[in-house]
Amino acid sequence: MKSFVTFLWLSAAVSAAAFAQTSVQTLDARGVPTLVPTPNNIAPGKLLQSPEGSRIGTVRDVVPDLMNGGTTYVLVTSDSGVTPIPFAAMSHLLRDAHIVIDRSIFESAPRFSEAQIGTGSGDTWKKAADQYWHIYR
Numbered sequence: 001m002k003s004f005v006t007f008l009w010l011s012a013a014v015s016a017a018a019f020a021q022t023s024v025q026t027l028d029a030r031g032v033p034t035l036v037p038t039p040n041n042i043a044p045g046k047l048l049q050s051p052e053g054s055r056i057g058t059v060r061d062v063v064p065d066l067m068n069g070g071t072t073y074v075l076v077t078s079d080s081g082v083t084p085i086p087f088a089a090m091s092h093l094l095r096d097a098h099i100v101i102d103r104s105i106f107e108s109a110p111r112f113s114e115a116q117i118g119t120g121s122g123d124t125w126k127k128a129a130d131q132y133w134h135i136y137r
Contacts, residue, residue: 039071039087039090039091039094042059042062042071042074042087042090042099043059043062044059044060044061044062045058045059046058046059046099047059047098047099048076048093048099048100048101048106049098049099049100049101050100050101050102050103051095051100051102054103056076056078056101056103056106057076057077057078057083057106058076058077058078059074059075059076059099060075060076060077060082061074061075062074062075062087063075063084070087071087072086072087072126073085073086073087073126073129074086074087074090075117076106078106078111080107080111081111081112081113082111082112082113082114082116082117083106083109083110083111083112083129084110084112084117084125084126084128084129085109085129085133086129086130086133086136088136089133089136092136093136108132109129109132109133110125110128110129110132112125112128
């Protein structure tokens, strides 16, 4: 009986922790809650957050695939530059309608300046992003 009560208590604690994490709201620049239920809802202004709910970066833009009309990369701005994330990796980052990533993983990702991401930079940033994020595809 004692082990059953312990099991129930642990189940309630885990449920409360899960509820607390899912109740964290992501806010846009105007302070309005914003959710990302599917990868197709990723758009400029959406926030990237840590598992604890702190802001890591903001989606600056999505790069379209000119061949099929989909999205190829999501460009995330932070204090240290622009981080391109392949769109195929984004579904692995969605948690309860939020874009969630461990801060250390994001901070280790390749970053580029706005000028490097621009049209004159070729595919250097794309190759670096693909190489870093390949495990999330």
